[in-house]
Amino acid sequence: MMAAILRKTYRFLASYALAGVLLGILAVLTYQGTLEQVDLGLYAVQKKYFESAFVVTRLFGVIPLALPGAYVVLGLLFVNVIFGGILRLRRSWSRLGLYVTHVGIAFLLVSGFITFYFAEHGYLRLWEGERSDEYVSYYDWEVAVAPSSTGGPVTELLIPQEEFKDLAPDEIRTFTSEALPFDLALAGFLPNAEPRPRGAPNPGREPLVDGFFLKPLPPAKEASANLAGLQVAIREKKSGKTRRGLLWGGERHPLVFEVDGRRWSLDLRKKRRNLPFTVVLDRFIHKTYPRTMMPSEFTSEITKIEKGVERPLRITMNEPLRRGGYTLYQSGWGPENAPPGSRHFSVFAVVRNPADQFPLLACIVIALGLLLHFVPKFLTYLERQAEKRS
């Protein structure tokens, strides 16, 4: 009985019918997710269609549909490829190409999963002459606490976004450390917000702090443009005295306060991660085609310093720097209207992806598999047609 159920399940998971249904759903999700980018923006669409378990949508804006999200569909498709395209496939030379192709597809899906779960993305912005060994996340926030200092290294205590992103306005979470003479109580995380002065419309009755409140805003079309907000209460351990504040991602300066005669800074900022080397931007080159504003080249001449060894390198469009599991890409520059000869900054996209080159390998395997399968079939067809004619 159990064996029969397992056999049926296996057959279903390996079936062409399942492949057809999954591919059909994926086609609808991709189509809808493409069109809705115009109104929702890429990030929201990604969350809605491609990183979700379940989607409710209207096909062509009319037909209501409830579908599994691409996350689930791709997972099932992976199972279908393994069972139907690899394990269940009859072993024969004529099917070798199909076998190789499905292995390539499975590998591509695996690389997608690895990227989704393990890849880290961020950016590094450097002015000419500036150096750095850390990059900034596009989306993730952190709260940084440090002694306020005008120079010299300081030790920062960090609270990552995962620790406070679920906090509702009336939900308080307290963070404490032996290294700090105070505790921090965080509440009311807002993914996108804007501080407003007392007297401004406040339909949500957000709490006022020092004459300001944080107004929740809808998510920005470009998720990296969201500016998060958070309420904070600083409770001194000795005196029990509490002061309240608002942390906002768009604030240029950290919140500075004094406890037991020592000044501290508190900052809600985009998460920072370290690189295993230091990058110095020596020169940024921006060329346009003559008599146009059309860019012909963006290049950053950099020096990479690793374990005291300096190495001059260049990062340009389509030629990133790959080193130590990190890849730095030329992604932006500025200021756009700077007069000739003035100082520029360069922006590098920084990616740490364990599956960085997997798609290329998968592509080679898939191409090989498809050629192995279809070329002999085509040759056989040609032979038969020649026989027919003769």
Added chain:
Amino acid sequence: MKRALAICGVLSALLFPLAAPASAGGSAAAGKWTEETLRLAASLPIQDGGRVKPLATWVRFRLLATSGRTSVRNAEGGKLSGLEWLLDTLFFPDAARRYPVFQVDDSAVLDAVHLGSVVKKKRDRYSYADLAPGLSELFRRATRVEEIPAKERDTVQEQILKLAVNVSVYERALHFLDFVRDPKRITDRNVGTLLAFLPPTGGPEERPAWFTPAEVAHLASRGTNLDLGPQKEILKVLSALEEVKGDPAAFQARFRELHDRVVGPAKARGEYRTVPLEVAYYRYRPLTWSLVLFFVSLLPLLVVWFRPRARWVGRAATGLVAAALAFLTAAIVARCLIRGRPPVSTLYETVLFITATAGLAALVIEYVDRRRIALGVCAVLGVLGLLVANSYETVKGQDTIAPLIAVLNTNFWLTTHVLTIALGYTAGLLAGAMAHVYLLGRLFGWKRGDPGFYHDLARVVYGTICFSLIFSLVGTILGGVWANDSWGRFWGWDPKENGALLICIWLLLTIHLKRGGYLRDHGVCLAAVFGNIVVAFSWWGVNLLGVGLHSYGFTSGIKRSLVGFYLLEVLVLALGAAAWFRHRPGAVCGSGTGS
């Protein structure tokens, strides 16, 4: 003010005593240009849009943008080539003002600029003189339209803006040589600014930008340490041309001098190498010949479809299609040589490449299949593809051999990803086109007496789908690998990426349903026709959305044509479904195999 006077002084010194007295823009009579003058003008190099190109190319696209044509009618109704129009505009501006060159599709534009009651509205082209009373209103309205986001403008607003731009460029042409007639006018906004035909002294790396006459005058007035001697000499020749413009032979001699003085430095800088080829490309029009031959081949093809034994007619059709493909291939090769890059780097070039490769693939299928079906599909695709290319060029009115933005400026990825994905489109469209023959043939009972015909045709369609899968899948993944190298991620669900993915999904779905027995011959052909809609969405449709990282491919002005294509394909699908219903197993009448 002092600076303006200084510039006038410099230009007077440059041109005097050759400068002609102010003649208020010349007489109203147009010029008579010798063939040799026009030949020299065609190959005169200028720098425009980021590259050095022949003047003939510049005129062609300026005229397309302004008039939607490559020739002009003068005030008397005589036909002028683009170069004759330009020379008339430069040297006989009073006459050229009366040439009807400005295309206005919607009379609401004329009403908007208060010209509705002034000009006859039952025309679609108007002269500068016709529009003159409404120009200040036109520019005022265009300024307001510019403030409206592009996506929110209606067609009349778009046309107002387009007309204002065209008039503005034309005014720069009308006044281009005013400084020759009156050197004091070099400081005027429109004078001497249109054409950058003066190569700078030095190499292209050191001095990439060519000069307009106005820029030379400005530099000379500032006391630059640049060597402007050669440019000043060219301007003197230009001035002499104005003097002899009424004498065609003398004008030709002077123009040759001007030509040689410009071409010499351009050659020394290595920027003239492909100019003669580009002149020949537009003069001999291989694409037009290709279109004509594809079109003519349809006639013998129609004959052999209904009288298959007419062998000589069949051979004539094959010869015509092969010749058409040869012209098309020659055009693509010429474009590659002109820009020194692989065949596909712009949307326009994808049309040419896909038409050519679909034609070549159809010829291969014809060689194997020998039923004249693939040959016919090849001819029809050739006509349609080249009409699309022609219409795209006319609608855009922009140079189609333009430089590429930084991210596309890589021959490696243009060769690997772009060619592969374009071949995927090719095979997908070819399969869809062959499927049309299957569905419509079944519907109308064509080849009813040949039961194997439709099964064989469906096999060809399925085989072509399989080849489309190879190129689409590999091309899409290669696109991701390219994206990983330029943007830092393999896949970002960008509209263009999604479009390519949709093609792959559709092909995989078709193949899996066929292998699983859910689709048979008729179903595969229906799927192939639907695949045409998917390919069109990926190729053109996503470009209309105006979002995503592939901003260099954003397109406008084709929505109506694209929707028309979708509807046509939906109609074919409906007819195909009707054919299936008619011939389904168990139906009263039916023929062929498959279901």
